[in-house]
Structure formats: C-alpha cells, structure tokens
Amino acid sequence: MPALRFRAGAVAFVMLTAALLTACSGSPQAEPQQTRAAPAPTAPESEPTPTPTAEPASTGDPTCETLIGPSVVADFESLGWTSQAEPFYIGSLEVVDGLQCVWADFDGPAGDHGQMFGWAQVSSEEAEPAQAELISQGWIREQAPEGVYVTESPDTRIATDDDGYGMTYLFGDGWVKLADTKQGLLLIEWPKP
Numbered sequence: 806m807p808a809l810r811f812r813a814g815a816v817a818f819v820m821l822t823a824a825l826l827t828a829c830s831g832s833p834q835a836e837p838q839q840t841r842a843a844p845a846p847t848a849p850e851s852e853p854t855p856t857p858t859a860e861p862a863s864t865g866d867p868t869c870e871t872l873i874g875p876s877v878v879a880d881f882e883s884l885g886w887t888s889q890a891e892p893f894y895i896g897s898l899e900v901v902d903g904l905q906c907v908w909a910d911f912d913g914p915a916g917d918h919g920q921m922f923g924w925a926q927v928s929s930e931e932a933e934p935a936q937a938e939l940i941s942q943g944w945i946r947e948q949a950p951e952g953v954y955v956t957e958s959p960d961t962r963i964a965t966d967d968d969g970y971g972m973t974y975l976f977g978d979g980w981v982k983l984a985d986t987k988q989g990l991l992l993i994e995w996p997k998p
Contacts, residue, residue: 867995869906872922874994881908881920893925895935895974895981896942900925905983921972923983924995932976939974952977956987 869888870878881888886908893903903925909918927935936955940946943958953976962971970987984990 866902867904867924869904869908869922871997872904872906872924872995873992877992885910885913886919887911893923893983895927895932895983896938898931898935898938900927900931900981902926903981919985920989921983921985922989922993923981924993925981926979927976927981928979932981936974936976951975954987 891905893905905923947954956973966986966988973987
C-alpha cells in the first residue's frame with residue numbers, strides 16, 4: 806500500500822502542476838506597461854577654461870615669514886628657530902629694498918645650522934654689474950629657462966645641496982632670489998600670487 810499512496814501523491818502533484826500551468830497559460834496576457842524612456846545622457850556643460858594671466862604682484866613687502874612657505878616656517882619654528890632680517894647684498898651692491906633672512910636657533914650654541922633666503926627687486930642695470938663682480942671673484946654663471954643662476958665657487962662653498970651647489974642667486978626679470986644652496990631657492994615663494 807505504501808507504493809499506492811506514493812503514486813496517488815505523485816499523480817495529485819502532477820495534476821496540480823498541470824492545472825496551474827493551464828491556468829497561467831490560459832490567462833490573458835497583461836498589456837505591457839508603457840514606460841517613459843529615460844532622457845539620453847548629455848555631456849556635462851564644460852566649465853570655461855581659465856585664461857592664464859601674468860603673475861600678479863604681491864601686496865606689501867616680504868617678511869621673513871612670508872618669503873618662504875608657511876609649512877617651512879612651521880618646520881623651522883618646531884626646531885626652535887627664529888629669523889633675523891638683514892640687508893640684501895649682491896657682492897658689494899646693497900639692494901636697498903631687498904630682504905635677506907637667516908633662520909637659525911640664535912639662542913642655542915653657536916654652530917653652522919641655519920638657512921638663508923633673500924629676495925629683491927633689481928633692474929638689469931643693477932643685475933649685470935653685480936653678476937660681473939661675483940664672476941670676477943670665482944662665482945659660476947649658468948643660463949637656464951627660469952633665469953640666470955650665479956653660484957659660489959667650489960673653492961669657497963661651506964654647505965652644498967645634493968647637486969653640489971652652495972650659495973646661489975637666481976636672477977629673473979626684474980628680481981633676484983638668494984639661498985644658501987641652489988635647491989634652497991625652491992623654498993622661496995615670493996612674490997605671492
């Protein structure tokens with residue numbers, strides 16, 4: 806008898822399945838729902854490209870804290886360093902409105918730890934004889950796309966950067982920068998945009 810019950814259950818299952826399939830297939834098809842087509846994606850409006858402009862002049866005069874970037878100032882201050890402003894010289898020429906800054910621990914023991922940065926406006930009438938004076942003293946002149954580098958002689962260098970450059974001036978159009986190494990010139994952020 807158990808086989809008969811299994812067959813009866815199987816038959817009932819098949820009949821139920823057939824009835825459901827017939828009911829589903831016999832029902833009228835639902836009308837497809839109309840959907841609105843999504844609008845075609847459009848390219849985002851392009852932003853106007855800024856037109857390059859000449860570097861605006863900074864307002865005010867540079868200070869030891871504004872001549873270099875704020876993160877560099879913060880690093881120096883974290884070491885306990887302070888700055889001293891000094892007159893700006895190119896050889897024997899004092900550039901009256903220039904600024905030279907020495908950053909060091911002036912309260913600590915004497916040593917050779919410190920950094921020097923300078924900037925001044927200088928005309929070509931001032932720059933050419935000043936460069937000639939430095940070159941006559943053994944300094945080396947190098948022309949580059951960013952300006953003219955004049956760096957101290959290898960015989961007199963005290964501190965050097967990774968490329969072997971000591972104290973270096975960079976002469977640009979109407980200005981000059983100074984650092985105790987050529988790589989140090991990269992830290993000067995004057996004039997500010």
